[in-house]
Amino acid sequence: xxxxxxxxxGKRVLKLLKGIAGIFIKIWKHPRGRVGLIILLVLAFCAVxxxxxxxxxxxxxxxxxxxxxRPSWEHPLGTTISTGQDIFSMLIYGARVxxxxxxxxxxxxxxxxxxxxxxxxxxGGWVDTLIMRIVDVMLVIPTLPLTIVLTNLFGxxxxxxxxxxxxxxxxxxxxxVRSQVLVIKNSNYIKAxxxxxxxxxxxxxxxxxxxxxxxxxxxxxxTSAGIMVAEAGLSFLGLGDPTAISWGKMLAEVQSGxxxxxxxxxxxxxxxxxxxxxxxxxMRIGMALEEIFNPxxxxxxxxxxxxxxxxxxYIQEVFDSMNDEDRPETDPGREGGQA
Amino acid sequence: xxxxxxxxxxxxxxxxxxRGGLPFEKKKxxxxxxxxxxxxxxxxxxxxxxxxxxxxxxxxxxxxxxRPPTSGKVFFKGQDLYALKGKDFKALRRDMQMIFxxxxxxxxxxxxxxxxxxxxxQIRGGFSEEEMEARTVELLxxxxxxxxxxxxxxxxxxxxxxxxxxxxxxxxLHPAFLVxxxxxxxxxxxxxxxxxxxxxxxxxxxxxxxxxxxxNLAVVKSICSHMxxxxxxxxxxxxxxxxxxxxxxxxxxxxxLDAVLDIDVDNKKEKKLIQGELPSPIxxxxxxxxxTRCEYATEKCRTEAxxxxxxxxxxxxxxxxxxxxxxxx
Ligand SMILES: Nc1ncnc2c1ncn2[C@@H]1O[C@H](COP(=O)(O)OP(=O)(O)OP(=O)(O)O)[C@@H](O)[C@H]1O
Ligand SMILES: [Mg+2]
Numbered sequence: 013x014x015x016x017x018x019x020x021x022g023k024r025v026l027k028l029l030k031g032i033a034g035i036f037i038k039i040w041k042h043p044r045g046r047v048g049l050i051i052l053l054v055l056a057f058c059a060v061x062x063x064x065x066x067x068x069x070x071x072x073x074x075x076x077x078x079x080x081x082r083p084s085w086e087h088p089l090g091t092t093i094s095t096g097q098d099i100f101s102m103l104i105y106g107a108r109v110x111x112x113x114x115x116x117x118x119x120x121x122x123x124x125x126x127x128x129x130x131x132x133x134x135x136g137g138w139v140d141t142l143i144m145r146i147v148d149v150m151l152v153i154p155t156l157p158l159t160i161v162l163t164n165l166f167g168x169x170x171x172x173x174x175x176x177x178x179x180x181x182x183x184x185x186x187x188x189v190r191s192q193v194l195v196i197k198n199s200n201y202i203k204a205x206x207x208x209x210x211x212x213x214x215x216x217x218x219x220x221x222x223x224x225x226x227x228x229x230x231x232x233x234x235t236s237a238g239i240m241v242a243e244a245g246l247s248f249l250g251l252g253d254p255t256a257i258s259w260g261k262m263l264a265e266v267q268s269g270x271x272x273x274x275x276x277x278x279x280x281x282x283x284x285x286x287x288x289x290x291x292x293x294x295m296r297i298g299m300a301l302e303e304i305f306n307p308x309x310x311x312x313x314x315x316x317x318x319x320x321x322x323x324x325x326y327i328q329e330v331f332d333s334m335n336d337e338d339r340p341e342t343d344p345g346r347e348g349g350q351a
Numbered sequence: 352x353x354x355x356x357x358x359x360x361x362x363x364x365x366x367x368x369x370r371g372g373l374p375f376e377k378k379k380x381x382x383x384x385x386x387x388x389x390x391x392x393x394x395x396x397x398x399x400x401x402x403x404x405x406x407x408x409x410x411x412x413x414x415x416x417x418r419p420p421t422s423g424k425v426f427f428k429g430q431d432l433y434a435l436k437g438k439d440f441k442a443l444r445r446d447m448q449m450i451f452x453x454x455x456x457x458x459x460x461x462x463x464x465x466x467x468x469x470x471x472x473q474i475r476g477g478f479s480e481e482e483m484e485a486r487t488v489e490l491l492x493x494x495x496x497x498x499x500x501x502x503x504x505x506x507x508x509x510x511x512x513x514x515x516x517x518x519x520x521x522x523x524l525h526p527a528f529l530v531x532x533x534x535x536x537x538x539x540x541x542x543x544x545x546x547x548x549x550x551x552x553x554x555x556x557x558x559x560x561x562x563x564x565x566x567n568l569a570v571v572k573s574i575c576s577h578m579x580x581x582x583x584x585x586x587x588x589x590x591x592x593x594x595x596x597x598x599x600x601x602x603x604x605x606x607x608l609d610a611v612l613d614i615d616v617d618n619k620k621e622k623k624l625i626q627g628e629l630p631s632p633i634x635x636x637x638x639x640x641x642x643t644r645c646e647y648a649t650e651k652c653r654t655e656a657x658x659x660x661x662x663x664x665x666x667x668x669x670x671x672x673x674x675x676x677x678x679x680x
Contacts, residue, residue, distance in 0.1 A: 023480070200457035201467075203417060204520065207449060208471035209441040222461050 035229070038304045045300025051293035055286075059107040068098035070105045070257050082276075089278050093269050102257050103282045109258035110290060113170055113243045117177045118236030122228045125182035129189025130220060134197055134212075143186065150183040163251045170253045173246065177239055185231050189224050196223045226305040233298030237291045244287050259283040356426075357528055357560050358391040358414060363423035365406070365413050369633055381632045383409040384420075385584040391528075391577075396554065396561040398575030398592060400568065400607070402629055406584040407564045408452065411530045414562070416444050427528070445475070448521040449530040450550075453537050454513035458505040464491070465501045468520045475524060490519040493556075494549060511542035515549065522553060529554075530562045535570075547574065568611050572596055580604050583632055583640040590666030600660075600668040602645050639671065647672060 039045035058065060068087075083090045089099035132143040159176050166172050196202065196219060205215055246252050247260025248267075262283035266272075271279040365384040383406040391397040401407050412418035414425055416432050425432045430443055451457035458467055468490055469483040478486070488498050494515040505513055514534060521529055531550060535543045551574060554561060565571050571578055572592060579589040580603060588601040599605045627644045630636060636643050642652040651671055660673035 199459075200451040200453065201459040203412075204449065204451070204457055204517075205470060205474070206417065207415060207444065207447065208474045208524070209445055210470075210474045214474065219459060223459075 035301070035304075039297055039300050042300040042304060044296050045304075048293040048296025048300065051289050052297065055107055055111060055290055055293065058104050059111050062101075062104045062108060066098065066101035066104050068101040070097055070102040083278055089282055090276065092265065092279070093271070093274060093276070099262075099279055099282055102262055103259075103286055106257050106259045106262055106283065107286060107290075109170070109253075109256050110240055110243065110260070110286070113174060113258070114236040114240035114290065114294070117174045117181065117239045117243075118232045120174060120178040121181040121185060121235050121239075122232040124178060125185025125231070126189055126221075126224065126228050128182060128186040129224070130193055130216065132186065133190040133193025134216065134220060140190075144190075147183045147187055150180060153180070155180045159246065160249075160251060163246070168251060168253055170256065173243060173252065177242065181235060181239070185228070185235070188227055188231070192224050192227060193220055196220055226301070230298055230301045230305065233294050233301060237294035237298065240287065240290050240294070244283075259286045355393045356390040357393045357428065358562070359426040360387055360389050360414060361424045361426070363387045363410070363413055363425065364421045365409050365418060366421045379633050382584050382635055383632060384413060385635075387423075387579075387581075387586055389579055389586070389589060391560060391562060394558060394560055395576045396563050396574050398571035398578030399562060399564045399581060400566060400571055400578060401581035402566060404629060404632070405581050406632070407581065408532055410581075411449065411532050411562065411564060415447050415449060415530060416440065445524060446527040447530070448524075448526040448528075449532060450514070450517050450521050450534045452533045454510055454517050455505065457517050458513060460505055463502045463504055464496075464516055467505070467516060468523055471520065471523050486523065487519075490523055493522075493553070494519045495545075509542075510538045511546060514538060514546055518546075518549065518553070522557060522559070525557060526559060528560045528562070530564070532564045533566070536566065543570075568607055580607070583630065583635050585640050586669060587641065588666075588668045588670075590663070594663055594666045598662065598666070600662050600666075600673050601641075601670050602647055603641050604668075639669075 036049075039049050087098050087100065089103065091098055092102075128143050128147075132140045158180075162176050163172055202215060202219055205219065210218075243252065243258065244260030244263065247258050248264045250264060252258060252261055260283075263280075266280050266283070269279075271277075363384055364382075364386060367381040367383055369379040369381060385406075387410060389397075399407055399410065409418060413420045414427075416425070419433060427443060427447065432440070432443060435443055462470075465484065465487050468487045469478075472478045472483050472486065484501075487501065491497065491500060496512065496515055496519070500508075500512075505516070508516065518534075534550065535546050538546065547570065550561070553559070563571065563575055575592050577590065578592045578595060580587045580595070580601065582603050588595060588599070588604045595604065596608070599608055630640075630643050636653065638654045639645070639648070639652045639657045642648040645652065649671075655671070657669045657671045657673075660668050660670065662668050662673060
């Protein structure tokens with residue numbers, strides 16, 4: 013009898029894990045998704061096991077005698093001109109920062125956006141009005157200038173950058189989640205659960221959250237990619253954390269360190285390729301996910317998707333088309349008494 | 352036992368506010384259910400008939416405690432449902448269940464059959480995993496599905512099978528009262544009879560009371576003992592089914608019955624088909640609600656609400672001219 017309470021919980025965790033594994037398997041089976049997954053896993057491996065891959069400390073600026081070396085076996089991508097840091101290890105360690113900032117911000121946005129969307133959609137009333145008004149305001153605030161102001165005010169740390177991106181990033185997701193929650197909330201299976209005595213918590217966790225999870229997962233991938241680009245941009249402008257090496261910061265150093273002048277093209281290419289691979293893989297996975305969740309989107313060309321996703325109107329569109337699909341077929345079988 | 356009222360509805364009104372409109376305009380409302388009073392007895396099948404959009408589902412929701420009424424009372428097992436709060440409310444409501452009009456949207460597409468049917472048991476608690484599975488299999492077999500269907504998802508089933516799953520979920524905790532909201536209207540005609548037979552068999556086996564909502568008069572005639580004919584949120588005629596069918600008094604009931612007979616054969620009887628469209632429930636006609644489509648309508652019908660006329664014992668009608676029919680019959 014002791015299993016009575018434990019068992020369902022353990023089983024639910026197992027089910028959740030199974031669901032996550034199922035998603036990974038589906039991405040793997042998707043031809044383009046697999047490419048993205050492989051690249052992302054390689055990048056993640058590099059980031060996690062950076063000290064095993066390269067033996068130089070990228071932060072070591074004391075190697076005065078090894079300045080401006082060209083690529084060799086010793087230094088696969090050479091060293092920087094002014095400080096003599098090993099570029100290859102900068103690239104590997106840079107993956108840590110770039111991926112971490114991208115993914116953590118993506119997750120924060122997913123949590124906040126999901127929470128706000130569910131609150132607005134499920135609780136409704138003045139909560140809904142309040143959240144939607146905030147969303148409206150957030151949508152018209154120009155993000156970049158404000159980010160610059162805020163980082164200058166509160167200090168340039170990655171914590172601050174994650175915080176600011178999250179603050180401005182949740183809005184789009186919240187809107188999408190809210191409309192999906194409204195659809196689910198009005199469906200009869202919620203009514204049936206309420207009739208059986210289900211409380212708010214149960215309906216939220218068992219029906220509504222799983223119902224929006226695919227939207228959240230997909231948007232996390234796509235926004236993470238966007239955040240990585242944005243972080244690179246900020247670091248390039250010198251607004252990132254000055255003490256950490258990220259790909260954006262490397263690009264800034266390329267500029268200031270005179271790589272162009274000396275024709276050190278590998279130094280320029282390295283961070284560029286890093287950013288490209290990370291964004292490319294996340295976009296691939298995101299798009300594969302959305303084709304898995306919503307087979308109808310296959311017809312849309314990927315160029316259009318990319319354009320739309322930069323435009324941040326894409327997720328809304330995916331969602332809209334899902335909505336059509338979920339609508340039950342209207343059957344002609346309504347032969348009633350009165351013809 | 353059999354003439355004890357299980358559900359009693361007293362002067363129930365459910366109005367929906369209409370959004371929009373000009374700022375200083377009088378607020379409009381949809382009068383979805385207006386002044387309904389009736390009783391459903393233990394063990395019977397009670398028919399509720401009306402055109403699409405006349406407020407049947409809204410009435411059912413109000414009875415089940417899912418749509419707080421604007422005014423009026425609902426008594427279930429002698430207790431005022433909306434006077435109860437929290438736990439007591441939930442406890443009382445557990446004895447009521449519903450079968451939905453659209454079987455697909457009533458099943459969560461992400462759940463498998465086991466999850467769907469065992470959900471009420473999970474919510475009530477006190478069942479072990481094995482007990483729930485065993486009970487689910489038992490229920491599946493009761494509604495004509497098999498053990499193999501346990502881990503399939505709603506999208507894998509046909510409409511009729513989905514409705515069977517909905518029925519299995521509804522009866523899983525032995526409710527005393529089951530609302531069947533047009534359980535077959537979204538289904539193919541070929542499975543109507545199967546589902547109806549299943550419902551009738553379950554009623555006999557489990558001793559449930561049904562509120563059977565339909566717009567199909569033939570079905571109501573064959574399974575219901577009492578019925579109400581509803582039009583634009585109001586009751587037009589109510590009483591024992593056989594009496595209403597034998598002696599329909601209200602012009603609306605007659606027109607509905609004529610429309611059914613119409614399909615049968617080309618009998619020479621003059622037909623009184625209903626003309627025109629259902630008026631909007633926002634701003635319903637003053638006086639008798641049916642007056643815009645009634646062939647006998649006079650000035651009185653347009654301005655004065657009709658009285659309730661007792662046609663026979665237990666058989667009532669809301670029409671200005673029902674008195675005439677009483678003597679006629
Ligand atoms: N949540 C709501 N808000 C506003 N109006 C509503 C709401 N629910 C129902 N109505 C209105 O109430 C009226 C009755 O609707 P209801 O769903 O009860 O009809 P019905 O008799 O069940 O029709 P059908 O046979 O098509 O199921 C309709 O005019 C509808 O527009
Ligand atoms: Mg209905």
